[in-house]
Amino acid sequence: AQTIHQWPVAEIKAVGSPLSLGCTIKGKSSPNLYWYWQATGGTLQQLFYSITVGQVESVVQLNLSASRPKDDQFILSTEKLLLSHSGFYLCAWSPWGGGQDTQYFGPGTRLLVL
Amino acid sequence: AQSVTQPDARVTVSEGASLQLRCKYSYSGTPYLFWYVQYPRQGLQLLLKYYSGDPVVQGVNGFEAEFSKSNSSFHLRKASVHWSDSAVYFCVLSTGYQNFYFGKGTSLTVIP
Numbered sequence: 001a002q003t004i005h006q007w008p009v010a011e012i013k014a015v016g017s018p019l020s021l022g023c024t025i026k027g028k029s030s031p032n033l034y035w036y037w038q039a040t041g042g043t044l045q046q047l048f049y050s051i052t053v054g055q056v057e058s059v060v061q062l063n064l065s066a067s068r069p070k071d072d073q074f075i076l077s078t079e080k081l082l083l084s085h086s087g088f089y090l091c092a093w094s095p096w097g098g099g100q101d102t103q104y105f106g107p108g109t110r111l112l113v114l
Numbered sequence: 115a116q117s118v119t120q121p122d123a124r125v126t127v128s129e130g131a132s133l134q135l136r137c138k139y140s141y142s143g144t145p146y147l148f149w150y151v152q153y154p155r156q157g158l159q160l161l162l163k164y165y166s167g168d169p170v171v172q173g174v175n176g177f178e179a180e181f182s183k184s185n186s187s188f189h190l191r192k193a194s195v196h197w198s199d200s201a202v203y204f205c206v207l208s209t210g211y212q213n214f215y216f217g218k219g220t221s222l223t224v225i226p
Contacts, residue, residue: 032212034212034214042218042219043204043216043217043218043219044158044204044216045216046213046214046215046216049212051212057212059213090157090158092158102148102160102163103148103160103214104160105150105157105158105159106157107156107157108156108157110155
């Protein structure tokens, strides 16, 4: 069975500090990977997606970057956090081969920027 | 441009009552549609999906949804709700090519 982990579970960070959030998928080779951001009480905004190692496509620019250093790992980062980065970050995967496939979401990372 | 509209931000129903959550989409091509549920402080779980064929699709926990191309809608229904159904429900449109569009969500409260 496939499992998806996100780390950390929660973070409190200062404005201007760096950030790195991680996501790992086990039990599935070559998945499509996605990062979403959810403002408190809001909808999900797709940030990035990746269909293969080393290749990441940006959907929305929020002064964030993403990388896929391994087949099963997706990293979201920034060098300088803004207050507007606060929210809930969700990683998701879908089977390779078609963007219409079902997405499976991780438990999320809650970020508070002060 | 593609979009999803969930016109009801909040819905309150009594336990045992029937439920309909509305979803309208905007997309000129063939839509792939999903309903997800999010329980407090958790990730999203898939309820059901529609790709093609029978416009009424069955999902988990007694949920079903009906696709209407003429109305550009994909409404979610349940015959009898339980207090544990209280959550936020998202309607999602995929246009392929790794692009997914989420509605703003409908927060459902079931009163015991």
